[in-house]
Amino acid sequence: MADYLFILNPNSGTSLGRNIDAVAHAIDAEASKNKHSAHILFTEARGHATELVQENLQSGNWKAVVAVGGDGTVNEIARPLVNQPTPIGILPLGSGNGLGRHLGLPLTLESSLKRLFAGSVSTIDSGLLNDIPFFCTAGMGFDAYVGHLFSQQTSRGLATYVNVSFKAYWDYQPQSFRVNGLETNAFSLTFANAGQFGNNAWVAPHANLQDGVLDVCTIKPFPKWFGTSLAYQLFTKQLKQSEYIAYQSVTEVLVETDKAPMIHYDGEPLQLETNVIKVKINPQSLNVII
Incomplete structure (x- = not known):
């Protein structure tokens, strides 16, 4: 048995x-x-x-x-x-x-x-943000900020998440990152092993758990009116390269910030104590029953 x-x-x-x-x-x-x-x-x-x-x-x-x-x-x-x-x-x-x-x-x-x-058992990739493993997505910027606020709520579920996100959206200011040495102002920076945050919010619709790369999604600062379109694209699996959205496939990436950032790994918020973040793929590293 x-x-x-x-x-x-x-x-x-x-x-x-x-x-x-x-x-x-x-x-x-x-x-x-x-x-x-x-x-x-x-x-x-x-x-x-x-x-x-x-x-x-x-x-x-x-x-x-x-x-x-x-x-x-x-x-x-x-x-x-x-x-x-x-x-x-x-x-x-x-x-x-x-x-x-x-x-x-x-x-x-x-x-x-x-x-x-x-x-049956299949083998998938995982990711590492500094020494923190993640299997779905990790990131910083708006998503980490919302993850932090969501973790403080007494109720869970999609309705709570949407409510927290909506309130946070109006006050949140884009942040400055140096991504592989290039100065980048971004609303959010997501490292996607899997394609979505959860609740079918697809931040990287083409992400593949077995391709040996992470999909980095940079959402650039955008006018407030674009928020509705962004949410629609997220939840209809239509987010793609555009004026405000950039994608890059990487095996590793170095991000530097002016001060230690709040990050999330698989939705769990964490305040880092360093402003240097190394993110990399760990290919074919986890066996999963699917």
């Missing part, structure tokens, strides 16, 4: 925490139906999922370590699995589910469990 290690984040998404017992029961039932056993652990704080993987990875012959939650949970669980044979499985029950959506995974518990036990 093959064992699966499931790690659940009760704080993910809009309803996962309220239904944690039902989720655990469904996991047990589906695993048994497929003649597998499920070992379920729960996170208690930010960073705890990484500790749980590190503590348990060698204690069993796991067929997969499964992240139950959103992109932040996936990030924490995937970190110790980089360049390891054990794959990550994803039950995308978080707020944005950017990586799960990019991979085409079902977004309901029942369907994603069925996919998990029937799926």
Whole structure:
């Protein structure tokens, strides 16, 4: 009997925490139906999922370590699995589910469990921002600012994210970056391994998880009226090179700022303590069940 290690984040998404017992029961039932056993652990704080993987990875012959939650949970669980044979499985029950959506995974518990036990292993790229792994997107500028504000909200989900973004939009000022030595004024700077932030907001529609490059999307300062068009293009997967949008495919890039910036990695905000940011691809580094 093959064992699966499931790690659940009760704080993910809009309803996962309220239904944690039902989720655990469904996991047990589906695993048994497929003649597998499920070992379920729960996170208690930010960073705890990484500790749980590190503590348990060698204690069993796991067929997969499964992240139950959103992109932040996936990030924490995937970190110790980089360049390891054990794959990550994803039950995308978080707020944005950017990586799960990019991979085409079902977004309901029942369907994603069925996919998990029937799926096959594929190997994808990951990224590194300084020493911070990311698997979906990372960046700085407006997206990091919104990520910081969103993390302070008591409610999650798309409606909260849109509300926070709308309020932040009117006050936010573009920032100055030096990208590979070139002075760049930008609304946001995104390093995309996968194509979207989450909630089907596609910042890099042509991004490929297996092409060995990151897609850098620079959104340049734009007049306020363009914001509606930008949002429409994001959510209809139509964002492309234009007067205000620039794309570049890189294996690594150096960004310098006047002061240590706020960044996000897979939606998780972080205030850096350095103004030098090295971003690079880590090709074919994570096994994923899809």
